[in-house]
Amino acid sequence: MRLHLLIVDAQQDFCDGPCNGALAIPGAYADMTRVARMLGRLGDRIDAIHVTMDAHHTVDIAHPAWWRDAAGNAPAPFTIITARDIETGAWTAREPACRERSLRYVRQLETQGNYPLCIWPPHCLIGSAGQSLHPELFAALTAWETAHLGQVDFVTKGDNPWTEHYSAIRAEVADPEDAGTLPNIDLLQALDAADTVAIAGEALSHCVRSTVFDIARALGFDHLKRFVFLTDASSSVPGFEAYGDAFLAEMQRRGMRMATTDTFLL
Known part of the structure; x- marks a missing residue:
């Protein structure tokens, strides 16, 4: 064996x-x-x-450094970010050039239905x-x-x-x-x-x-x-x-x- x-x-x-x-x-x-x-x-x-x-890396789509809310705050660990959150501006990629790709990513996660985007420590x-x-x-x-x-x-x-x-x-x-x-x-x-x-x-x-x-x-x-x-x-x-x-x-x-x-x- x-x-x-x-x-x-x-x-x-x-x-x-x-x-x-x-x-x-x-x-x-x-x-x-x-x-x-x-x-x-x-x-x-x-x-x-x-x-x-x-x-x-520290800067990763599932880490706090990637995201900011409307007031400029990073998400707390274990925050769930949805496509709707990004569309409404509740959360956005800290680098504006990354916003659309980040949104596409979260939409694909939701389509796949495996895990939502969870922000990890x-x-x-x-x-x-x-x-x-x-x-x-x-x-x-x-x-x-x-x-x-x-x-x-x-x-x-x-x-x-x-x-x-x-x-x-x-x-x-x-x-x-x-x-x-x-x-x-x-x-x-x-x-x-x-x-x-x-x-x-x-x-x-x-x-x-x-x-x-x-x-x-x-x-x-x-x-x-x-x-x-x-x-x-x-x-x-x-x-x-x-x-x-x-x-x-x-x-x-x-x-x-x-x-x-x-x-x-x-």
């Missing part, structure tokens, strides 16, 4: 506890500690590890401490590389400021001038070669959900029978739990298996 581990965005800015991340998700630090311990237990049986990592800024991995998980990954003379497949995403990039497979809205926003064929092919893919990461409601949906859409929903979701290794952004709960229910109905980090492959 060829076993892969897919870890989504296990970065310090998403972790609570000692990391005190910019976009801390309750339970995330413990989630990733459990993944690190599982990796120590199963390292000899794991053939490949894929780790996705957010990589954002600046997080996983390129080069920052918050962009780095959960410390215990990083130590476990480097130990696995050393023991097996292997290389973790690190997959970065999110450096295009014009689109959110929850999924490790593709951006929310593709930028035809940026191949990094288009489907990640290399990752899809690597996962397609696995017999079993164990999945963990943050946040369940967003990046994990989007990544798994996109893998299933690309490879076929029958592939979900190869996936094992680690239920104690992923948590939702507060207020968005319904996204994560509905995702798990649908994926389980379609054949994705469930396990905990302690029981997987016992």
Whole structure:
């Protein structure tokens, strides 16, 4: 059996506890500690590890610096901006030349019906401490590389400021001038070669959900029978739990298996 581990965005800015991340998700630090311990237990049986990592700029369409209201104020984190808000002037791009493209982007999000535009606290800024991995998980990954003379497949995403990039497979809205926003064929092919893919990461409601949906859409929903979701290794952004709960229910109905980090492959 060829076993892969897919870890989504296990970065310090998403972790609570000692990391005190910019976009801390309750339970995330413990989630990733459990993944690190599982990796120590199963390292000899794991053939490949894929780790996705957010990589954002301060000025990003989903960060406060992009937007201003009529009084010149930036939006507070977790503000939802709609196309109607932009059309009425309630919110506008701080750079006037960006207004029309920003409006087109939000309209497309609404047409797709996946997520609205949510303004996040600046997080996983390129080069920052918050962009780095959960410390215990990083130590476990480097130990696995050393023991097996292997290389973790690190997959970065999110450096295009014009689109959110929850999924490790593709951006929310593709930028035809940026191949990094288009489907990640290399990752899809690597996962397609696995017999079993164990999945963990943050946040369940967003990046994990989007990544798994996109893998299933690309490879076929029958592939979900190869996936094992680690239920104690992923948590939702507060207020968005319904996204994560509905995702798990649908994926389980379609054949994705469930396990905990302690029981997987016992």
